[in-house]
Amino acid sequence: MKLHPVIEAVTQRIRERSAPTRSAYLALIKAAASRDRGADRMGCANVAHAFAALPANDKFKVVAEKAPNIAIVNAYNDMLSAHAPLAGFPSIIKDELRKHGATAQVAGGVPAMCDGVTQGTAGMELSLFSRDNIAQGTAIALSHDVFDGALMLGVCDKIVPGLLIGALHFGHLPMVFVPAGPMTSGLSNNEKAKVREQAAQGLVGRKELLEAESKAYHGPGTCTFYGTANSNQMLLEAMGLHVPGTAFVNPDEATGGNLRELLTREAARTVLAATKQAKRIGELVDERCIVNAMVALLATGGSTNHLIHWVAVARAAGIIIDWNDFSQLSDCVPLLSRVYPNGSADVNQFQAAGGPGFVIRELIDAGFMHADVATVSSSLREFTKIPTASDNKLVWNDTGVSKDTSVVRPAAEPFSATGGLKLLQGNLGRSVIKVSAVPEDRHIVEAPARVFDSQEAMLAAFKAGEMERDMVVVVRWQGPRANGMPELHKLTPPLAVLQGKGFKVALVTDGRMSGASGKVPAAIHVSPEALGGGPLAKLRDGDIVRLDGVAGTLQALVSEAEWASRPLAQMPVDLTHGNGLGMGRELFAASRRNALSAEEGACSWL
Known part of the structure; x- marks a missing residue:
């Protein structure tokens, strides 16, 4: 399908506007990529410090065998339900990489705060700037400069934009983002909203309100409404920075399965392959990639926060976008999904109906996305499929038709002819x-x-x-x-x-x-x-x-x-x-x- 003329025009305008800053950015990461690997370039004392805590076999691989060394930047804490599952991910990643002759180190942790906890409190005034703090923490983690690639472990509101901004300042490295998935469905979003309104009128008390909220937010994984955290995951799929179809698979501890672990192991293999193919994140995230993210946001009625965050993300890659770009795209991009708050379904229902794979396929086929972008996988088409586990192996299946047209619709029959913002x-x-x-x-x-x-x-x-x-x-x-x-x-x-x-x-x-x-x-x-x-x-x-x-x-x-x-x-x-x-x-x-x-x-x- 030929690219829609508005998508083409907006992309070209961004490209022209960004030419000086993008060129300077690409020159910077090219220079960084041209250096010798860290273990060969650094002084002996530097190298000894960097790998002192590694097991002897891993130390030998990195230094003597020149094996790839992968950084893990982890936003784990068990305050955030969405991030609690990340506790065990580094061990899974290290185990998988060792099987393939590589090593990994947890390069650093970054803070991760929950806006749901801090809503209406003084702590919320730290929330937006925590994004830039996370970007700085990512830079500190990667500043040891002994890595051949990196895995970014994070999910929620400011965490993913912060990790991505930090990652793009090390754009010479191949990187893959690793989420943990949404919690299983609890009290419906409509019922939750109803109880909140009753509480605002004094019709129910704190006991009833807390009971409702606890039924809605009840286990490990991301909150199930389509807020900033889940919009993050949709945008990363559209940018090709995940293992395809990873966004809305529930944590294993919530389902008793092992699909999430298999996807995490695949992320380790994917970043390892990317290091061999020199798929640098700063080159993957170009003007087309940013436009694809903007289109995905508009087509799904995603978080308004991303009119702030993705402007900052783009700037980190030397790309300048503004709200005029979003507005012009919104005038032509169809609304293909209705997930709470712009519908009644939650993200688990969205995933069951076809999820990101369905939406991305429809947008590509209708000419609203750049299908020719490079991704951490083979192509953006890979992100139109849904992963499942079969005999302890991953299988990706075609999305097929919408399983629920009240949740996702084809581009030929959208909920609205224009975007959600x-x-x-x-x-x-x-x-x-x-x-x-x-x-x-x-x-x-x-x-x-x-x-x-x-x-x-x-x-x-x-x-x-x-x-x-x-x-x-x-x-x-x-x-x-x-x-x-x-x-x-x-x-x-x-x-x-x-x-x-x-x-x-x-x-x-x-x-x-x-x-x-x-x-x-x-x-x-x-x-x-x-x-x-x-x-x-x-x-x-x-x-x-x-x-x-x-x-x-x-x-x-x-x-x-x-x-x-x-x-x-x-x-x-x-x-x-x-x-x-x-x-x-x-x-x-x-x-x-x-x-x-x-x-x-x-x-x-x-």
Whole structure:
């Protein structure tokens, strides 16, 4: 199938825009790749330190036999259900590589925090910048510079983007990403959302709410809604950086099988093969690869967070993308899946219906993806298949037709002719909305603004009964420079309650709402942020605001003369929010000061 002209045009525009930075990046990794291997290049003391703890046989292989040495960068901890299974992965990988005459070392661990734990708390203000911290941790792990390739073990929200950013700064190495898979299905996402709304109204208490949440989040593996973590896995499949079909296979300890272990062993064999073929990650992740990731995000109604994260990922490879690129792609890419929050199914149902393999095949066949990209496997076509275990061996089968057309559909019969995300522009700045999660009769909201300086203030107003009317809720001072751009997911239940009562409500914020953005229309990531002189700082209570997800506008309906003359409000200093005191927030002050805008990836390292 011929490539769709919009996909071709956007890719070419990105290529031309990125030519200077991409050329400099490729020259850098070419120079790094041209050196002698680390064990031959370094001084004897350096080499002795590097391999002192290796078993004698492994030490001999690396130094004398010049066997490939693979780095393992592990985001394991048992706080995150998605990362708990990673505890045993290094042993599996080392065992498999030894069978093939190679060695591996756990080069380093990187932090991994759970946004589900920190939602609505001070810890969430560290969340976004943990991505750059993970990238730095990855760089530290690989800085020992004695590796021929690397395996990146991680799954969740900021962890995969951080690992990928760090990996691309060592773009001369072949690398494969290794996930652990989603937990098995528990309480349905719709039931969970219903109980949350009941709790917001005081109809059920903490006991009932905790019981529901614990039934939803109940075992090892990723949360089963299609949030940022699972969007990560979809995008890595579309970029060809996984073992094909690995994303949504459950952890073995959740199913009693061994498919996940077989896939992890295959990842070890894949990176070993990639070292022999010189499949360097910095060369694999080119403009076409980035566009494929963007298309996959739009076709599945994935996490809004990736309009920040993948901008940063692309920059790490010398590629410059912006929200205009996402917007133009969204106008032509069809929506092929409905998974919560833009549907009722969870990722296990998505996988059973056809999963990433079905979506990627449909997008390739309809001309919406670059099929000619290089991958860690043989080709992107390999990622249209589903792995199974047969006689303790892996077998990949054709995806076939959709097993549930309420979850995934062919490109010829999409849920929508356009993607799940929309760019909004106007005198309030630039922002994005996840239209695929919002009922069509809510795509346009025009109402008086109610302006809050924190999410705590908004929740207090809701509890006091002050919000029983049509309104556009504005929560500002939530951008990267202000307080690290926390997710404001706790605002969804009360806003959903108001919407359920028949009020026209919307949210406008320079903060984030995460991959779990729900049915309430939300203009998020407003850029420039209020603290950076953005126009949200001009808004006042009672100003009429129009959020138009059809026309793509976000506008304060105030005369141009008055708007131009209004002074910018100043962020209030309050010990409970926004000033970076307590819970380790002081340590991230430099990140806040140096952060770029959300549209520039909120990078603190450029």
